[in-house]
Amino acid sequence: MQQNGKQLGIFLFYFCIVLQVVNAFDELGSSSHFLNLTKRDVVPPTRYFVNCGSITVLDETEIAMIYSDTERTSLKCKRTFQGPDGRALGLTCQNFNLNPRGCKREKMIVKEPGFGKSKFCRSASNIDYISADNNLIINHVRKSLSNKECSGGYFCEVTVL
Structure with a gap:
């Protein structure tokens, strides 16, 4: 059980980083044009x-x-x-x-x-x-x-x- 908690913690850490990058591009107004990605595309x-x-x-x-x-x-x-x-x-x-x-x-x-x-x-x-x-x-x-x-x-x- 402790192993699963550790894996979930690592997953959430990387998931948050990816969302922060996508949100940063959204604020610039260029993520969907520049990267041709949506938030769904970057979800692991x-x-x-x-x-x-x-x-x-x-x-x-x-x-x-x-x-x-x-x-x-x-x-x-x-x-x-x-x-x-x-x-x-x-x-x-x-x-x-x-x-x-x-x-x-x-x-x-x-x-x-x-x-x-x-x-x-x-x-x-x-x-x-x-x-x-x-x-x-x-x-x-x-x-x-x-x-x-x-x-x-x-x-x-x-x-x-």
């Missing part, structure tokens, strides 16, 4: 964690964050995302380090209804995936791992593009 996106089994509807101001545990237990985790009509969704994983034995032990499957699926196994330095439409299903499947095996897990973001 809302970030939140998405749990297994959830169906998440995203808009342009939201970023859904997903992650895995690093335990050795078996796992089947499905997350479904939907964005606005006519918009694609992006999946970005800067930390992706699944079991080194590959897809038979652990994998992430990204499905797009009507467009197919992609598998991601082992580790990757960076995953950038763009959907063909506004729907994305992300499955994380892991078999039970022995004491000599591990999963480094992943941390990813889903955004509206």
Whole structure:
């Protein structure tokens, strides 16, 4: 709880600075002409964690964050995302380090209804995936791992593009 309070404090600090800059330009009468921005354009996106089994509807101001545990237990985790009509969704994983034995032990499957699926196994330095439409299903499947095996897990973001 203390961590959440600290993050909220940092967010509010930066949010206030952005509003002060926009208000300063408004006072000069030039923000909408010079920067071509409105106050809504400079509001930082809302970030939140998405749990297994959830169906998440995203808009342009939201970023859904997903992650895995690093335990050795078996796992089947499905997350479904939907964005606005006519918009694609992006999946970005800067930390992706699944079991080194590959897809038979652990994998992430990204499905797009009507467009197919992609598998991601082992580790990757960076995953950038763009959907063909506004729907994305992300499955994380892991078999039970022995004491000599591990999963480094992943941390990813889903955004509206």
